[in-house]
Amino acid sequence: xxxxxSALVNIGELVxxxxxxGLKIIGDAALIFNQETGRITALGEKRALRKEYNFSRIKCDxxxxxxxxxxxxxxxxHFVFGGYRAEEYFWRLGGMSYLEIMERGGGIxxxxxxxxxxSFEELYxxxxxxxxxxxxxxxxxxxxxxxxxxxxxxxxxxxxxxxKLDREHPVDVVQTFLGAHIIPEEYRNNREKYIDLLIEExxxxxxxxxxxxxxxxxxxxxxxxxxxxxxxxxxAQKLGLKSKIHVDEIEYVGGAELAAKVGAVSAExxxxxxxxxxxxxxxxxxxxxxxxxxxxxxxxxxxPARKMADSGLPVALATDLNPGSCYSESFPLLLALATLKxxxxxxxxxxxxxxxxxxxxxxxxxxxSLKPGKRADFIVLDAPDYRHLIYHIGINSVWKVYKAxxxxxxxxxxxxxxxxxxxx
Ligand code: NIG
Ligand code: FE
Numbered sequence: 001x002x003x004x005x006s007a008l009v010n011i012g013e014l015v016x017x018x019x020x021x022g023l024k025i026i027g028d029a030a031l032i033f034n035q036e037t038g039r040i041t042a043l044g045e046k047r048a049l050r051k052e053y054n055f056s057r058i059k060c061d062x063x064x065x066x067x068x069x070x071x072x073x074x075x076x077x078h079f080v081f082g083g084y085r086a087e088e089y090f091w092r093l094g095g096m097s098y099l100e101i102m103e104r105g106g107g108i109x110x111x112x113x114x115x116x117x118x119s120f121e122e123l124y125x126x127x128x129x130x131x132x133x134x135x136x137x138x139x140x141x142x143x144x145x146x147x148x149x150x151x152x153x154x155x156x157x158x159x160x161x162x163x164k165l166d167r168e169h170p171v172d173v174v175q176t177f178l179g180a181h182i183i184p185e186e187y188r189n190n191r192e193k194y195i196d197l198l199i200e201e202x203x204x205x206x207x208x209x210x211x212x213x214x215x216x217x218x219x220x221x222x223x224x225x226x227x228x229x230x231x232x233x234x235x236a237q238k239l240g241l242k243s244k245i246h247v248d249e250i251e252y253v254g255g256a257e258l259a260a261k262v263g264a265v266s267a268e269x270x271x272x273x274x275x276x277x278x279x280x281x282x283x284x285x286x287x288x289x290x291x292x293x294x295x296x297x298x299x300x301x302x303x304p305a306r307k308m309a310d311s312g313l314p315v316a317l318a319t320d321l322n323p324g325s326c327y328s329e330s331f332p333l334l335l336a337l338a339t340l341k342x343x344x345x346x347x348x349x350x351x352x353x354x355x356x357x358x359x360x361x362x363x364x365x366x367x368x369s370l371k372p373g374k375r376a377d378f379i380v381l382d383a384p385d386y387r388h389l390i391y392h393i394g395i396n397s398v399w400k401v402y403k404a405x406x407x408x409x410x411x412x413x414x415x416x417x418x419x420x421x422x423x424x
Contacts, residue, residue, distance in 0.1 A: 005041060005058045006405065007032045008380070012065035014043060015386050017355045017369040023347050023386075031068060032058065033376035038404030040376050067386045069350065070370050071140025071377035071401065072331060073357035076244075076268050076289050076318035078178075079130045080123055080158045080165075081148050083114025085323045089297075098298050098325055099222060099250055108148070108182045111323050115148035115158065123161045130321065130329060131171040135409050137331040138379040138398035142171060143318075143361050145216055147178030150194075152202050155179055163211050170401075170408035174361045176214040176244060177206035180224050180232050195228060199235045207239035213362065214265065215241040219258065221251040226258055233262050242362060248272040249294075260284035266316070266360040270303045271295060278304075278311050287360040288313050290352075291320040292337035293328050305342035315344065316360040317352040332394045339390050346390050376405035 007030050014029035030046040032053060033039065042049060049055075088101050088110070101107045115123070127144075134142055144162045149155035159175055166173035179202045180195075187194035206212050215236030219229040233243045242265050247255020249269035256277025259267035267273075267281060268289040281288060290305045309315050317338055321329040331353065338349040358368025367375050381388065382399035389397050401409040 004034055004036050005032055005053075006035055007053075007055065007058045007060045008063055008068060009046060009055065009060045010062045010065055011068045012063070013067040013385055014370065015067060015069040015350065016043070016371065017070050017351055018371055021347075021351075023350060025386075029068075030055075031370065031378065033402075033405045035405040038376055038406075040370060040372050040374050042372055043370055063380055065384075066399065067381045067383065068370075069138075069379050069381070069386060070354045070368055071379055071403065072138045072353045073361070073363075073368060074134065074139050074142040074318050074321075074329075074353075075266065075316055075357045075360035076145075076291060076320050077142050077329070078145050078147060078320070078322035079142065079329070080127045080144055080146075080161050081111050081115055081323050082118030082123060083111060083323065084327075085110055088324060089327065092298070102182075102222060105185070107324055109185055111148045112150050112154075112182070112184065116151070116154045120157055120161060123157065124164060127161055127165050128169060131165060131169045131173075133329050135171050135401055136398070136411075137329075137396050138401055139331065140171060140377040140379075140401065140403050141174065141358075141361070141363070141367055143174045143176055143214075145176040145178040145181075146206075147181035147216070147218075150179070150181065150184035152205060155202060156205065159206065159209060159212060163209075166211065170403045172403075174214075174363065175209075175212045176216045177203070177212050177236075177241065178216040178218070179203065179206065180217040180229070182218065182223055191228075195232065198232060203232075203236055203239055203241070207236065207241050213242060214244045216244040216246060218246040219255045220246065220249050220253055226254055229255075230258060230262060233264070237262070244268060248274075248277065256281050256286070256288075259286045265362050268318070269294070270308075271300055273304065273308075278308055278313065281308075282311055282313055287316050287356065289316045289318050289360050290338075290342065291318055291326065292342055293330065293333055294320045294326040296333075296337055296341070297326045297328065302337075302341050305338070305344060309344060309348055314356040314359060315348065315352050316356040317349065318357065318360075330394075332389070332392075332396055335390050336393050346387050349390060350386065376402060378402050382411065
């Protein structure tokens with residue numbers, strides 16, 4: 001049996017993210033995994049594991065005291081899109097608001113046009129590049145939304161691109177149908193007609209695909225109302241799609257309360273969430289997904305993540321990578337904002353991109369923490385301890401990335417950490 005096993009040994013800190021709080025770090029640890037099943041076999045202090053496992057018969061990689069963590073998870077992205085909106089970014093720097101740009105027919109509509117015009121191959125190629133960028137920062141799973149088609153054909157094209165990427169790229173892609181992202185131009189004066197089309201044709205086609213797990217709605221000022229959102233999400237639930245919602249981003253609309261009412265898995269953005277919304281989410285077990293790079297990029301106040309964490313909510317973080325409100329997939333920036341601006345502790349920030357992010361995509365049984373039986377998705381840092389992910393501001397500390405037990409990415413060479421570590 002032991003021939004099939006591999007191990008990482010001489011791990012300075014094994015950050016397991018097990019349990020309900022804290023990181024449950026094991027020092028002087030080893031992690032044993034099975035390359036064939038892609039699962040974790042055992043982990044713990046090497047001294048203790050030695051009693052059960054004969055390390056001389058296991059392929060071992062000595063990490064020289066480096067830290068190991070679960071692979072990061074990004075539970076909210078729009079990474080499959082055509083074109084760019086750089087000009088809008090500069091308009092915003094000049095003082096125009098996201099809503100003003102949207103009301104002038106810019107914003108999401110621009111990307112809808114560009115995505116309709118993009119070929120499958122083009123979307124696939126750009127999606128692949130974006131997943132490479134995620135992977136090099138230690139991200140092993142991303143959620144990806146459709147929502148730049150706003151017509152059946154293009155929505156399905158986005159979903160097809162994600163399906164092929166999920167199969168062919170090392171990063172796993174969890175799919176969300178976001179046919180209710182905006183009211184498309186063609187239906188501006190007849191929104192009911194688009195919602196009917198969405199419910200009668202688009203939702204069933206999306207729900208028919210096993211890989212599509214969630215239905216999302218942009219519920220906010222100028223987009224979908226609370227009533228419309230509830231109707232769409234309940235129809236989607238009947239077809240087996242779980243709910244996620246973009247809520248209370250631009251204005252307070254009672255979106256978090258609705259997320260609790262419909263039993264959504266997660267509520268996302270939450271810049272303007274109410275006290276009631278926070279307490280409803282807690283009662284209903286809704287995971288808040290906070291997107292601080294979007295607030296940073298839009299020059300908005302941050303979501304009250306500290307308050308949510310203090311109320312006992314398991315806060316998750318995501319990049320929101322998209323061409324408009326947040327053209328960034330940077331995990332170092334995400335972790336910097338989470339600690340400097342949202343005032344999450346380093347432990348909370350790491351849980352927010354691992355186990356809590358897994359909960360936000362309903363995958364906590366599979367990924368998000370290091371435990372025997374879970375998928376062998378983990379990262380090795382080229383740093384003395386895990387806190388360098390936060391302390392080394394804006395810099396990628398990830399050295400190696402393993403997906404289902406296989407090393408899928410490695411930086412060319414490690415830094416001089418080994419020397420520093422051995423000296424001390
Ligand atoms: O999460 N808020 C709605 N959707 C995206 C923005 C998409 C875009 O601007 O293209 C978001 O920020
Ligand atoms: Fe979004």
